[in-house]
Amino acid sequence: MSGPSPIDDHRLRFDDFDNSDIFSKKPRLPAMGWNSWNAFGSGNTEELTKAMVLKIKELGLDKLGYEYVVLDDGCYHPERIDGHLKADKVKFPSGFKAMADFVHGSGLKFGMYNDIGTRLCSGAEVGIYGYEKTDCEDYFKWDIDFIKVDNCYYMWDNATFADPENAKYSYAPVIKSIGIDGVTYDAANAAITGTRAEIKEDCVAFIGTFDGTAPDHSPVGLRSSEIIFEINASEDGIRDLFVTYASDAVEGAGQWLQVAVGEKTCFDALLAPTQSRETFTVSPAIKVELKKGANKIRIMNHRRQENTLHSYAEIRRELENAGGRDIVFSICEWGKTQPQNWGHKVGDSWRILNDITFQVGSDGNHGTAAWECDYTTSITSQYNKAVIMDEFAGLGRGWNDPDMLVIGMDGIDNIMCRSHMAMWCMMNSPLMLGVDLRRVAKGDEIYNIIANEDLIALDRDPLGIQAKRIFTTYECSEPDKEYIRDNNRIDILAKPLNDGSIALGFFNLSQEEKEVPSVSTDEILNKTGGKTVNKDLFANAKTYRIKDLYTGEAAETESRVFGAGTLAACDSKVIRITPVS
Template sequence: MTHVTNSRPEHAGLPETTSRENPMVITDRDYMFPAFFNGRVLPGKKPHRLPAMGWNSWNAFGCGNTESLTRAMADKIVELGLKDLGYEYLVLDDGCYRSTRVDGKLVNNEVKFPGGFRALSDYIHDKGLKFGMYNDVGVALCSGDQVGTCGFEDVDAKAYTEWGVDFLKVDNCYYLWDNATFSDGANARFTYAPNIRSIHVSGNGFSRLLSAVGDGTLTGNGASKNINGDFVTGIGTIDGTNIDASPGGVRSGELEFTVAVPAGGQYSLTVNYASGQEAGTGCWLQVAVGDRDAEERYFDDLLPATDSPAVFAEYSGITVKLKAGENKIRLMNHRRQENTLYSYAVFCNALNRANPDHDILLSICEWGKTQPQNWGYKIGSSWRILNDICFSVGADGSSGNGEWMSNNTASITSQYNKAVIMDEYAGPDRGWNDPDMLVIGMDGITQTMGKTHMSMWCMMNAPLMLGLDLRRVALDDQIHRIIANADVIGLNQDALAVQAKRIYCSKEAEHPDTAYITNNSRVDILAKPLADGDVALCFINLDTVAARGKYTVTVEKILEYIGSKMRKRDEFYNARTYRVKDLWTKETYFTADREFSVENLEGCDSVTIRITPDNT
């Protein structure tokens, strides 16, 4: 995948703000679905090549974060040596603004942040750290504060520039153009096509009625044929917020017709459809001719609403240009992804206009709903992949509650199980999958769980954002030894910047690297190629009970899965001995065996080793 940066710092075609009245009109192909697969970043995307590291207020203090707590955290990050290890961003999450704008501007909450954001930013910068804040592409933040950036991107970009912000986490509650959290559920009308019964193509003496169920082909995932009802439904993008579905494959569905016409020219298209305002049946239709990589779009708008998803009507007046012979006509709706990218892009662009030389790291936080792994790389440095890892966050005086496993997204293993098979979406020229912030330090997370959690996040090149009250941590105490492990952090910040691949899964023989497994009674082995030619392996027991077996990985197996990404691949393969360092026990040994094994992993436990080929 070639990577091309556009040297223009701003994209002239984007509006200064997004509208609160009307959905965006997207005419620029750079923001359309086919462009997601070209690997090209958009103007002004900042090249932050490595995952972000720092501290975020949400897991630690929730809406109870304050200026004095934040200053205390800044002090502790330096005192505990964490700054020297790379933890640099101090991020104020939700709950820091006054709940309405004043003269259209963002204002600090005076009870919690009496000194204002500039003063706090200066304090943080004086410590050699960086300052992060939070906003939302909708009209309000998740807390309900009416200060979402929609419609105010230019004003907010100026404010963030004035406050010296280095990092922005941007959520999507109250988003207007999709049925996102707290948005009107009826917004689904924008992001799903109506139920389609048939299309009629006519022109140049040709006339043909094509039935969706009989003649249509479904491509991708999510769309389905209702045979009894005689229509196709579910044309849109699958919501990726929850743990039910794999992130792999095409996460959207289209309805395709192949029609052969005798002569090239203009043809009239009539669509027989029934609209709705709910997930699966919307009111917005996109019509294109040609394959995704060579498409021409002829319609991209709301259709007139029908009385219900079961009441069908006809819409004429779509004109398409067909060539003589076979043509592919695609009925689809990629607006879930396109609208969201567009909104984030407008915000990004506003930052670029406010200060072209800015270095603000954009952390996309729409919970995986719109399949951000497809488009997030164009403007952001990371994209959340699921709903939160923790709903029971801490406060001043309380640690909050973390989970190892759960039937929802709120656990270490739930986030890991999805992120671990998304490695091909990540990279230094793209950005990183974000399985949410660390829950080390919360009640319910044992020392062993914390160590494995840290190992997982480091191997997966996830952002490392601490979420605990650092005043509870002392140099070299149990928690410190986890979060300050330089060897393991070194994997996450390795210059080769390749997310680990799962090369073994005890529950999946055929496709350990891509199969979506949520059953935690298993052992996984991850392999990560490093810049100096070393390879890191991580053996993980996902279960809470011990795994009494021997788990082995051979040199051949390593090369089979990650050989193409390895530096000094041949040297690794031809080595006579290997130096192996356990990155937690610090034990080092040499072996001439061409395999690496771990036996008897305790519940939630892991072993992380760094292997150096030794040809001396």
């Protein structure tokens, strides 16, 4: 394989990310169900899955919306057989179709897992790359209703287990200058878009896209950089452009170059490698078509996003070609390529970070989760990023996915689990249980959290608006946009609902008791803007019905100010405010 595919479809291009979707997507609310990964890791089996199906029915979780039963990594035979995916014969002796039939026979929906790379994250050599058509036809035969697609061993980016040198596809070379009509234009004097690129020793590096797998970077704003030269042409015509560059194959300096004049791409290919990152060379002539007057020549590389979108689009296309089955498409590239920009074109949701836990369970072992940590592996790590991503989500667009629920795992208490559930419901996240349901009984603490109908109703609200952070005690000017990782704070989230109500969530992120500030109806409406249904009614109501979504207690009030008193460490309060008159 010599490199990533040419991208002829403009809808897969960076310049088109904000435009319409490629596929006709069914507007749907975030998926709910059970996924095998957090509960059993690679050790899930047919017997365990059937037990989960029976428990979903016994507990009535299906009636609350938990409808998808998804087999994650570890379910396949580690090699293809005659070019096809097969079930692991020890774990799933009856095969996937029989598993699907069992799930469907119970009135539930069946989901599976694959990976855009050559292997699955577990190492099994059954990644979908190069087998998109075959595998999607098999998935269709197995009657799947949901597919989660991972990003390990990917060919065209330095993803997990991929060749680290794949970074050469993800970044432009270090650029020193361009030459056109015998004039040299220094890169250091060109305009730089975004905050990714940087000037060092009169050259520009990091022309590409932030890697969003780790929690280091905000998802808001332009997440990639180009350099733009303004060139005045005396007349229309095709010119030769020369780029002086040095290549590498690391994050920040690659080998793949894209050149565009305005929105017209003139060059999109791998340049010849240079001897080192310090040894500059001049590219072959690149033909560019200039118009008389000012022209914007863009030196860039958006392939990190475009390649990944292209790979996911291939799968989506083959799923559609295989038949008309309604399949939820869950993108799981861990936020690496900023999928909040392009995920809506192919998927129903997109993971925003690396995993919420790396200590998954196994049969007899609950696994371990955390409230906070420096990396992605905690409830607050995922929340802190997702909470400022509301403008990327929506009905018909898709949902930010801060990973599966860790409720029921060791390492977190019931207060943390309840706040976790409330956060995910307020943020319109997919609700995929990751607990061994055999441990759950109706009325116990785990059940009461995962079966809280009032919270689930927020996630299932047909208006489909992710809550906005309208206030935080952390000092900042834009609480809905600023990426805050210091958990010593209280957040207040507001979520407009279809019946004209607004859900208000107060979250104490810290590990100590805190007084909670109050907010007024005016502050709520100012921040939720035009998204509130019947804003005038909410603004002018004389009384409001307030329902505490944890206790179920309801009361009416004439107050226009709402608070939560004092919240214990990691605790939260969610109320539903409905204008009465």
